[in-house]
Amino acid sequence: MFSIYFTEAFRNLYTAKQRTLLALLGIIIGIGAMIGQVSISMIKGAETLREFSQMGTDVMVFRKDYSDDENDNTQISLIEALELPRYVPSVIAVAPMMDSQGEYHFAGETNWVDILGVNTSLPAVSKGFQLEEGRFFSDLDRDDNLSYVVIGCETREWPGFKDFQGKLLGAEIKLNGYIYVIIGVLKCTEDNFIDEINWSILLPISTMQRQFQSTKVNRLVVRRVANSNHLLVSAQIKQYFAKRVKGLKVKRLEWIDNWIKREKKEVRRMTLLSVAIGGLSLLAGSIGIMNVMLTAVIERRREIGILRAIGARQRDIRWQFLLEAIILSLIGGLLGSGLGIASSYLIAWWNEWQFFVSYQVLLLGVGVSWGVGIFFGFYPAYKAAKLDPIVALRTE
Amino acid sequence: MIKLRNIAKSYSFGQTPLPVLRGIDLDIQAGDLLAVMGASGSGKSTLMNILGLLDRPTSGQYLLEGKEIRHYSDDELSILRNQKIGFVFQSFHLLPRLTALANVGYPLIYRNLPRKDIEKRAQAMLEKVGLADRAKHRPNELSGGQQQRVAIARALVGKPSLLLADEPTGALDSRVGKEILDLFVTLNQTEGITIVIITHDPNIANRCKRCVVMEDGLLK
Numbered sequence: 001m002f003s004i005y006f007t008e009a010f011r012n013l014y015t016a017k018q019r020t021l022l023a024l025l026g027i028i029i030g031i032g033a034m035i036g037q038v039s040i041s042m043i044k045g046a047e048t049l050r051e052f053s054q055m056g057t058d059v060m061v062f063r064k065d066y067s068d069d070e071n072d073n074t075q076i077s078l079i080e081a082l083e084l085p086r087y088v089p090s091v092i093a094v095a096p097m098m099d100s101q102g103e104y105h106f107a108g109e110t111n112w113v114d115i116l117g118v119n120t121s122l123p124a125v126s127k128g129f130q131l132e133e134g135r136f137f138s139d140l141d142r143d144d145n146l147s148y149v150v151i152g153c154e155t156r157e158w159p160g161f162k163d164f165q166g167k168l169l170g171a172e173i174k175l176n177g178y179i180y181v182i183i184g185v186l187k188c189t190e191d192n193f194i195d196e197i198n199w200s201i202l203l204p205i206s207t208m209q210r211q212f213q214s215t216k217v218n219r220l221v222v223r224r225v226a227n228s229n230h231l232l233v234s235a236q237i238k239q240y241f242a243k244r245v246k247g248l249k250v251k252r253l254e255w256i257d258n259w260i261k262r263e264k265k266e267v268r269r270m271t272l273l274s275v276a277i278g279g280l281s282l283l284a285g286s287i288g289i290m291n292v293m294l295t296a297v298i299e300r301r302r303e304i305g306i307l308r309a310i311g312a313r314q315r316d317i318r319w320q321f322l323l324e325a326i327i328l329s330l331i332g333g334l335l336g337s338g339l340g341i342a343s344s345y346l347i348a349w350w351n352e353w354q355f356f357v358s359y360q361v362l363l364l365g366v367g368v369s370w371g372v373g374i375f376f377g378f379y380p381a382y383k384a385a386k387l388d389p390i391v392a393l394r395t396e
Numbered sequence: 397m398i399k400l401r402n403i404a405k406s407y408s409f410g411q412t413p414l415p416v417l418r419g420i421d422l423d424i425q426a427g428d429l430l431a432v433m434g435a436s437g438s439g440k441s442t443l444m445n446i447l448g449l450l451d452r453p454t455s456g457q458y459l460l461e462g463k464e465i466r467h468y469s470d471d472e473l474s475i476l477r478n479q480k481i482g483f484v485f486q487s488f489h490l491l492p493r494l495t496a497l498a499n500v501g502y503p504l505i506y507r508n509l510p511r512k513d514i515e516k517r518a519q520a521m522l523e524k525v526g527l528a529d530r531a532k533h534r535p536n537e538l539s540g541g542q543q544q545r546v547a548i549a550r551a552l553v554g555k556p557s558l559l560l561a562d563e564p565t566g567a568l569d570s571r572v573g574k575e576i577l578d579l580f581v582t583l584n585q586t587e588g589i590t591i592v593i594i595t596h597d598p599n600i601a602n603r604c605k606r607c608v609v610m611e612d613g614l615l616k
Contacts, residue, residue, distance in 0.1 A: 004505050015493050306489045309450060310503040310550065311478020313471045389450050393489065 009324040016296065023292040024332045027369065030285025031336025032343070034278025035365045039344035041274045042361065045267030047353040049260065059125055060234060061193045062220040065251035074248040076217040076241065078205060082119070084220075088236045090228040093124035095221040098205050099196070100212055105174035109160030114200040115175065117208030125223040128191035132156075134169045134184030137204045149173060149180040150202040153188040175201065178211055193221060193253070220250070275364075285332070286372045293325050293380035297387075304384055305392030318385035325377020326370065333369020337362065397557060397590065398424040398447070403456035405442055416442045417453070418613040424558070424592065429584040431601035432594045434610030441562065443610065444594050448481050448560045449473045461557065478506050482551025486563035488543040490535040490550075496522060497531040500549045507554070521549040525579060541572035548579060552589065559583075559591045565600065577603060 013020045064076055081096040098117035103110060120137050123129045136150060151168070155161065161168070171182050180203075188198050209215055224233045234252050241250045297304070304317055341357055348355040405417040416439045424430060434440040445451035446458065449465065458465050460480065468476065483489075490499045501518035509517075522528050525545040535543050544564060551559055561580065565573030577600055583589045584605075593600060601607040609616045 011493060302489070303491060306491065307502075308474065309448070309477065309483045309489075311474055311506045311554075313474040313506075315471070316474075316506065390445050393450075393485070396487075 005319050005323050006327075008320055009327050012296070012300075012320075012324055013328060016299075019292050019295065020328065023289050023328055024335070026285035026288030027282075027329050027332030027372070028285070028336040028339060030278075030282035031333045031365055031369055032339035033281040034275065034368065035337045035340025035361055036343040036347075037274035037278040037340075038271060038364060039341055039357070039361045040347050041267070041271045042358055043344060043348050043353050043355060045264075045270065046356070047351075048263055048267065050354070058224050058226050058228075058230075059193065060222045060224060060230065060237075061253040062222060062237060062250045063218060063253065065249040067251075068249050074245050075215070076220060076248065076250065077215050077245070078209065078217055080241065080244045081217050081220055084222070084237065084240060087240050088233065090225045090233045090236070091222055092225060093121045093223045095119060095121040095125045095223075096205055096217040097122075097194075097219040097221060098208055098212075098214070098216065099200075099218050100208070102176040102201075104160075104201060106160035106171075107164050109158075111159050113155060113158070113175075114196060115208065116197060116200040116202050117205035117212075118197075118202050119205050122194070122197075122221075125221045126189065126191045126194050128189040129194075130187040130189070132185040132187045134182070136184055137202075141204065147178065147180045147207050148183045148204065149175065150184040150186060151182055152186050152198045152200045152202065154199040155201055156185055173201075175203075176211070282368065282372065286329070286376045289325055289329055289332075289372065290376040290380060292328070293321060293377055294383070296324070297321065297380050297384040300384075301387060301392045301395040304387050305389050305395065308387075308389035309393060314385040317387075318381045321381035321384045322374070322377045325381065326373035329369045329373030329377070330366075333365055333372070336369070337365030340365070397426045397428075397461055398422070399457070399459040400447075401457040401459075403443075403446060403453045403458060405439075405446060405451070405454050416613055417446070419456070420613075420615055422608065422615060424590065426557075426590055427584070427588045428590050428592070429581070429605040430592045431604040431607040432592060432610060433596060433598070433601050433607060435596065438610040439613040440594050440610045444560055444562055444592070447558070447592065448483060449477045474506075478503055479554060480557045482554065482556040482559045484544070484547050484551050484559065484561040484564045486566040488535070488540075488547045488567070490543055490546055492535050495532050495534055496527060496538065496546045496549075499535070499546055500553050503550060503554045517553055518549070521553045522546070524552075525549045539572075540568050541575060544568065544572075544576050545579065548576075548583075552583070557590060559589055561591065561593045563595055564593060565595075565597070 064074070076096070078096055081094055084094045085091045096119060100115045100117075101112060102115045104113050118137070120139055123136060132153065134150070137148060141148060151161065164171070168182055168185060173180050173182055186197060186202075189195060205217075222233075222237065224230065238250055238252075241248045307317060341361070345355050347353075400420050400422040403417055403420040403422075404415065406413040406415040408414070420443065432440050432443065442451065446453050449460075452466060460476070465473070465476065491502065494502070497515065497518050500521050501514040504514040504517060519528065519531060522531050525548055527542060527545050527549070530538060530542060530546075535546070538546065548559075548564075559580075564580070565576050568576060580591055580593065581603060584591050593604060595601060
């Protein structure tokens, strides 16, 4: 029985080619607009999140929690910081940082500058870390007679450095009265959690502790295993410090995660918005289907009468018309989804975003066109089935 | 086979009901060839619609093979139409997209028969009406007489109890009309098919076994 409905539906659609084509066009554009918009907003969203994660979603920053008075006499020390990966396995790398200020004297110029003590793990926690020239500190730098510094990209433009004619690498610089050798110059980084390296002079943290006579670590940049749970790792780290140093509370600076959370929310909002806008164009296409089906019912009144006379029940007529609408919208949905996905591919290609087809988009396309066929096909089919066979037969 | 007792039908236009049939008593025996005559507006089309289960009487009793059909649902009436009634209309009422063969076989689709059986029975029926060689033609490739033969084959394919023909020769010229009429008479005589022809042509009525005349919603 159903196969008969099917072949009949196809035959009817084929017979009314022009009308079928117009209805198809409407639904193709409708579904295409919707799927295209949703697809591109998902691609764009994934792209934004990827940018964020390149900046470091797996990077967490900790510092001592100053809001707690009991914390006053405690501090994060270098040894405990460096031993963190041994006790918290999800931690890949730890970059303790110490910051201060000082006066440099170079090429006859004197100026104030931020001084950052860092260790050799800094490149491992920051994806944006890159050298302009020279090299970074190394674990092999054991020679206590030579103290090295690395210059930030903006510092490079400051008095003394800017007009320096000789070779910067290997040149000597005086910092708070001590002599250092410049071994590297950094490229500018956009990593927000370490962007002050751009306008600082970097020292090995051990050197800095010795010369500033302090063992205090101000900040801890931690890189965790990519698929680990950030909340869990964060809790483990806090626990570790609480255990190692009595009364020490560390606090996580949450801003990257907050950004991502906000961005995800934004992406979801954009996707919903595009569903709504696409839905409007789909509505127009769907009304086209209803219109075409209603016209078909009126045009085929006599046929409906004949079928009723030879024994078609109301439900037979209803199914026949409903099936036509569903077939129409499913074909339209299929082509429209293809169109939408293709156009989102083009847009992604143009913007150099990474293209993907999400199964939600495909489900949406098929589901929505199926639903449209049933919803907008039902009323015409109902009308067709309810036609009085006598009146229908009398139609010329 | 069919008993109509005091069948009345009225249509209501606004407040006042308009009676079309006003108490019809009619018996149709198996093997009958009955002509229903009457001027237009006499109610003979309404009578045919009621006989053909397309319409229900407002009051009265309709027994089809002993069963009272007044309380049948729309679906049940559809099934009965499919199994018991064959219609032949003045303007043929074939489905224009389908071949003669597919048109003839269409009623059997609603009986869920396999396609092969349907085609076999439709082909046999086309042979019976003398159109075996036109099976693959569409209605617009057939003459009026041929179209009416296809319609008759379609009406008979389901072996109905009653063949209802509404002005079957009305759209045909007199020579072809006579051929169609001959076909009805032959089918009635050789196959024993019960036929009711609604007509206003006395020449047709004369060739039927029985004739009733309607006037003003009553049988005279």
